[in-house]
Amino acid sequence: MSLAVVADTRDPLDDYSLPGWLYHDPEFHALEMARVIRPSWQIVCHLSDLPKTGDWHSLEYAGESVIVVRGEHGEVRAFTNVCRHRGSRLVDGACGSARKLVCPYHAWVYELDGRLSGVPQRSQYKVPLPQGLIPVEHEVWHGFVFVRLEGGGPSVASMMAPHEDEIAPYRFAEMQPLKRVTERPRSVNWKNLCDNYSDGLHVPVAHPGLKRLFGDGYWIEAGAHVDRLGGTILDLSRGSWSERAYQRLKPRADHLDDARQNLWLYFKLWPNIAFDIYADGIDFMQFLPTGPTTTSLRESAYALPDDRREMRAARYLNARINREVNREDTILVTRVQAGMQSASYKAGPLGDSEVCLRSFAQRLRRVIPEARLERPPTPGWSAARTG
Numbered sequence: 529m530s531l532a533v534v535a536d537t538r539d540p541l542d543d544y545s546l547p548g549w550l551y552h553d554p555e556f557h558a559l560e561m562a563r564v565i566r567p568s569w570q571i572v573c574h575l576s577d578l579p580k581t582g583d584w585h586s587l588e589y590a591g592e593s594v595i596v597v598r599g600e601h602g603e604v605r606a607f608t609n610v611c612r613h614r615g616s617r618l619v620d621g622a623c624g625s626a627r628k629l630v631c632p633y634h635a636w637v638y639e640l641d642g643r644l645s646g647v648p649q650r651s652q653y654k655v656p657l658p659q660g661l662i663p664v665e666h667e668v669w670h671g672f673v674f675v676r677l678e679g680g681g682p683s684v685a686s687m688m689a690p691h692e693d694e695i696a697p698y699r700f701a702e703m704q705p706l707k708r709v710t711e712r713p714r715s716v717n718w719k720n721l722c723d724n725y726s727d728g729l730h731v732p733v734a735h736p737g738l739k740r741l742f743g744d745g746y747w748i749e750a751g752a753h754v755d756r757l758g759g760t761i762l763d764l765s766r767g768s769w770s771e772r773a774y775q776r777l778k779p780r781a782d783h784l785d786d787a788r789q790n791l792w793l794y795f796k797l798w799p800n801i802a803f804d805i806y807a808d809g810i811d812f813m814q815f816l817p818t819g820p821t822t823t824s825l826r827e828s829a830y831a832l833p834d835d836r837r838e839m840r841a842a843r844y845l846n847a848r849i850n851r852e853v854n855r856e857d858t859i860l861v862t863r864v865q866a867g868m869q870s871a872s873y874k875a876g877p878l879g880d881s882e883v884c885l886r887s888f889a890q891r892l893r894r895v896i897p898e899a900r901l902e903r904p905p906t907p908g909w910s911a912a913r914t915g
Contacts, residue, residue, distance in 0.1 A: 539890075541875075546889045547902050548873040551717040551865065555910040556898070557820040563895050565590050568799050569667065569674040569684050571814055572596045574830055576671065576704045577623070578604060582640060585623045585709070587675065589816045594664050594675050595619060597629075599640045604668065606675045607642050607661035618661075622709060629661075671701035672812070687753035687797055694793075697784055698805060703830035706809060706843065711816075712825045714858070716865040718800060718817040719888075721825065724861050725813075726755045726796050726884035735856055737849060740767045741792075750887035757884075758793040770852075774845035779838040781807040796884070798891065804850070808842045811850070821865065874902060 550556050573585040573596065584597040586609060593609035595618070609617050616633040619626070628645070629638040637646030642661040647653070665676045669684040688695065714721065724730070728748040732739045738746070742759035749756040764772055780789060784807055793805040804811040809831030816824040831843060867873055878886050893899045898909065 541893065541900055542886060542890060543878055544875040544889070545723075545878055545885060546719070546892065546899060547875045548868040548870065549904045550892075550899055551720055551868040552821050553904050554820050555907070556896070556904070557717075557817065559896055559898075559910045560892075561590050561817060564799055564892070565817060567676065567678040567681055569676050569687075569797070569801065570816070571801055571812055572606070572666075572673045572675055573623075573709055574671050574703065574705065574828075575604065575668065575673065575701070576830070577709065577828075578673075580625065582625045582627050583623070584619065584626065585673075586619060586621070590677060592677060593617060594677075596666065596673050596675065597640055604666070604673055605640075605642060606664040606666035606673075608664060610662065611636055612644065612658040612661065622711075670695065671703065682753065684797070688795070690751060691754065691756065691795065695805075697788065698810065699783060699832060700810065700830070703810065703832055706829040706831055709826065709828040712827075713818070714823045714825050714861070715821060716823055716861045717821055717868070718815045718823040719892075720861045720865050720868070721815040721823055722796070722800055722888060723885055724857055724864070725794075725802055725815075726750075726757065726888065727882070728757065728884075729879070729882065730860065734860055735853055737768060737771060737852055740764060741771060741849075748881075748884050750883040753798045755796040755884040755887070756794070757796070758791060761790045761792060768849075768852075770845050770848045774842055774849060777838050777845065778808060778842035779836055781832075783832065799888075806846060808839060808846055821869075 570587060570589060572587045572594065577583070577585055578596070578598040581598055581600050581602075584595050586593060586595045594606055595609045596604055596606045598604055609619060611618055611631040611633065613631065613634055613636050616631050618629045618631055618638070628640070630636070635646070635648050636644065638661055639645050642663060644658060644660045647657060650657075665679050667674045667676075667684050669688065674684050726748065728746060731742070731746050741761040741764070743762050745762075746759040747757065761775065764775055789807050791807070794802065795805070796802045800815040802813040804813070809829055811827060811829045814826040816826055818824050829847070898905060
């Protein structure tokens, strides 16, 4: 009997995490902003954050300011926050409302659909004037408004399609904000936060509260575009005051079946958007790079209208539990960032269960091949890649 020899085409780097220099190198940061962040979907807000005509929300990232605005007939549009005259920002801040968008520099006026409708001393201009604001690609998925600076990739709906049946019962589109969209600075690389979010091995070690809630039932899965994580919370006889009170007071969510009443479910969309889903409400988190070693953690919370005192208490306690988890995670990622900046650190091994970290690293290496290198190339290496 003869045996055919099959070549092993598996990439040996699949068993390793990303090297440390990717978490602080300025040239790599600039390249991944161009190759990863600009072509990816970024969440701006929920439709319920734009309840009235003229309401707008803004998003600052990748050197751009984008505004989404509710039009006169209820439609939502997205534009760069840039006047077509001399480039002034049209609006300041995270949100607001306006009947028209008026530039504070020379009072050029734009309608809510982006059309240029007013130019003081128009007769001075001898060349054709622009028609209006520059549109930005946007998509509304289950009530959430996403924007993308550069197109070509899959839609949010197609990325989340494998999970559509699981998402639908939560009725995202009908939810209302529990708080305003907030941003908090973090002195770490954005990938550090992404890695931590999808890392299942640290939960029983570094999050004692989650360990009590999930026991050994926390799981993680990696998909083509989305990581799926979660667990079913257990009945606790011990634990913190918040954990025990949450389980005691949390009422039934009648729009969900029995299996979802105690399910905590997490989705992380490539590359930096996350949804935390509970029977009592949902959060989104966004890890926006602001520099090689700095990130803005952007987040908000939403829920279906429910005036029951027990539900209000459960939502408060849920947030209290997660604030403690976030505090623990902040300590963890700060320690990791310090280690990544050590010249002694090399890419670490990945275990069989670290499927999400493995998937993220594989994808980044495909988008930016230099991510395969253990050490950074000679300074100036990225010029050819960004040109």
